[in-house]
Amino acid sequence: MAQVRQDYEKFVQRDTVVIAIGPEDRETFQRYWEQQDMPFIGLADPDHAVAGLYDQEVKLLKFGRIPAQMVVDKTGTLKFVHYARSMSDIPENEKILDLLDQLNI
Amino acid sequence: MSNQKVNVGETPPDFTLQDTHGESITLSDFKGKKNVYLIFNRGFT
Numbered sequence: 001m002a003q004v005r006q007d008y009e010k011f012v013q014r015d016t017v018v019i020a021i022g023p024e025d026r027e028t029f030q031r032y033w034e035q036q037d038m039p040f041i042g043l044a045d046p047d048h049a050v051a052g053l054y055d056q057e058v059k060l061l062k063f064g065r066i067p068a069q070m071v072v073d074k075t076g077t078l079k080f081v082h083y084a085r086s087m088s089d090i091p092e093n094e095k096i097l098d099l100l101d102q103l104n105i
Numbered sequence: 106m107s108n109q110k111v112n113v114g115e116t117p118p119d120f121t122l123q124d125t126h127g128e129s130i131t132l133s134d135f136k137g138k139k140n141v142y143l144i145f146n147r148g149f150t
Binding site: 001004011014015016017018019020021022023024026029030032033034038041042043044045049050051053054055056065066067068069070071072073074075076077078079080081087096100103104 | 110112113114117120125136138140147
């Protein structure tokens, strides 16, 4: 998420809303969002309700959930879906920004 | 990757959750208005 914060303005310029969903409860989320001054939308999903809908893998004995990233275009269609293979398997911002450029043509 | 529920070209499952300001955010509300970059986080605690 720190990676996305760095380039947040570039997402905004591309007419894109950034939404992060995490497993913490709302209080923890709120505290973290304030501490880190996160500019985008943060949604607490402590019951894994949404993570379940999207089949995000939950590894209870490790470090929580395996990350996943998706891009939805303005017609409400998924244009990019990435389920990470490991905790550090996160797509580069450049890749996402390039895709958004294509969607905005 | 055949066991994943969500694929490119599909309509993503809709959801509503409260954000850090207590506002309800619904994914489908952005349809026709904005692209959405959805990040499923591993958790920060």
